[in-house]
Amino acid sequence: VTTPFPAPSATAWPADAEAIFALALPESWGGAGRGALAACDRLEALGRQGVPRGILLGMAAHLFGVALPLAAFATPAQAARWSAPLRCGTAIGALAVTEPEGGSSFEAMRMQARPGTGGGVVLDGEKTLVCNGAIAGLFLVLARHFPDRGALGLTAFLIPRDTPGLHVEKLEVAALPGAAMARLVLQGCEVPEEAVLGRAGAGLRIFTRAMRWERACLLSGWLGAAERDLDRCLAALGGRAGGAPLRHQAVLHRLARMRLRLDAARLLMRRGAEAADAAREDAAAAAMAKLAVSEALVECAQDTARLLAGAGWRLDPFDAAAAVAETIGGLFASGTSEVQLDTIARQMLAERRVA
Ligand SMILES: Cc1cc2nc3c(=O)[nH]c(=O)nc-3n(C[C@H](O)[C@H](O)[C@H](O)COP(=O)(O)OP(=O)(O)OC[C@H]3O[C@@H](n4cnc5c(N)ncnc54)[C@H](O)[C@@H]3O)c2cc1C
Numbered sequence: 001v002t003t004p005f006p007a008p009s010a011t012a013w014p015a016d017a018e019a020i021f022a023l024a025l026p027e028s029w030g031g032a033g034r035g036a037l038a039a040c041d042r043l044e045a046l047g048r049q050g051v052p053r054g055i056l057l058g059m060a061a062h063l064f065g066v067a068l069p070l071a072a073f074a075t076p077a078q079a080a081r082w083s084a085p086l087r088c089g090t091a092i093g094a095l096a097v098t099e100p101e102g103g104s105s106f107e108a109m110r111m112q113a114r115p116g117t118g119g120g121v122v123l124d125g126e127k128t129l130v131c132n133g134a135i136a137g138l139f140l141v142l143a144r145h146f147p148d149r150g151a152l153g154l155t156a157f158l159i160p161r162d163t164p165g166l167h168v169e170k171l172e173v174a175a176l177p178g179a180a181m182a183r184l185v186l187q188g189c190e191v192p193e194e195a196v197l198g199r200a201g202a203g204l205r206i207f208t209r210a211m212r213w214e215r216a217c218l219l220s221g222w223l224g225a226a227e228r229d230l231d232r233c234l235a236a237l238g239g240r241a242g243g244a245p246l247r248h249q250a251v252l253h254r255l256a257r258m259r260l261r262l263d264a265a266r267l268l269m270r271r272g273a274e275a276a277d278a279a280r281e282d283a284a285a286a287a288m289a290k291l292a293v294s295e296a297l298v299e300c301a302q303d304t305a306r307l308l309a310g311a312g313w314r315l316d317p318f319d320a321a322a323a324v325a326e327t328i329g330g331l332f333a334s335g336t337s338e339v340q341l342d343t344i345a346r347q348m349l350a351e352r353r354v355a
Helices: 017-024 035-049 053-073 076-088 147-153 203-217 220-239 241-247 249-277 283-308 320-330 337-351
Strands: 093-096 112-115 121-130 138-144 154-160 166-170 182-191
Touching: 017 035, 017 053, 017 076, 035 053, 035 203, 035 220, 035 249, 053 076, 053 093, 053 138, 053 203, 053 220, 053 320, 076 138, 093 121, 112 138, 121 138, 121 154, 138 182, 138 203, 147 154, 154 182, 154 203, 203 249, 203 283, 220 241, 220 249, 220 283, 220 320, 241 249, 249 283, 283 320, 283 337
Parallel strands: 093 138
Antiparallel strands: 112 121, 121 182, 138 154, 166 182
């Protein structure tokens, strides 16, 4: 018996995952219509409770990279098929864009979509570093459909996991096992016309909209995890020799900078989430949020490791080095810092009509 997607028990997502997805999704999708910002607050709370970063990333990739973009672009038939499973998490979504030749540029995208013999579309190519890929029931795949139209020739396809010609392989990665990263190989993978999301050639528009949600909100849960680590670090420092480390100004200043970075990052995240929910054409707001949050998280993880010193190395009260490795993954997901900087600079020039 083949099942259309893995059973929910295949994942370790927390019980309130469904409530978080429903909170954000529109009423037409059976949700409360409160948008991404409300979900960010709930994900951050899960991070504070100690849900692993890989799981938080997977939940966020499902909601911000797949479910919300589908709610914005799906046809009534696509919504009828996917709204309930995506809202409940019985079908986990995975956004497949990055390819082995390079994820930062569409020029490097090799995956091709060509007309099939049966009236559908045939996809060939490879995707990598697909978050949730190993457990996903539905892939949102970007492919080159009209080779002579550059980035405007991309189309987004909805491809269920059991589609013949789609092969999924779990990836060995540096950290974040809960993110269930996978590599996809599509070989003569034929999908019907109805698998096109939006319309043929609208892939860039859909990807851009998905990136506004993803870049702004993807790491919201990790802000909660950083707050938890900061609290545990403060408690550990306070407990050492009557709080002796806290009498050093250098230690206090490091702590103050951590507080500043996390609060500043959260404000930019909230602004980015609001802009994405309002469908504002503000790619820079999302890019600034992604840049600020991801860089703040790495810096705070490094600061925590330095402050805990040998205790962190002994995994007491937690593995501070692992937190550094995990947060480094956040620098690349949804586009590297250099790509975010490009986006911010380009929008600034366009707004001032320079060059
Ligand atoms: C934890 C994690 C989760 C991820 N989840 C997903 C997912 O769900 N779906 C998905 O499709 N992908 C996912 N990715 C892949 C991610 O989107 C890519 O790693 C990222 O876009 C960068 O692409 P790349 O790794 O191919 O690097 P490359 O594009 O090869 O870049 C290499 C280096 O060149 C720099 N560079 C490239 N272009 C420019 C430029 N124009 N200007 C300046 N510098 C540039 C980059 O910043 C980087 O330093 C994930 C990655 C990680 C680590």
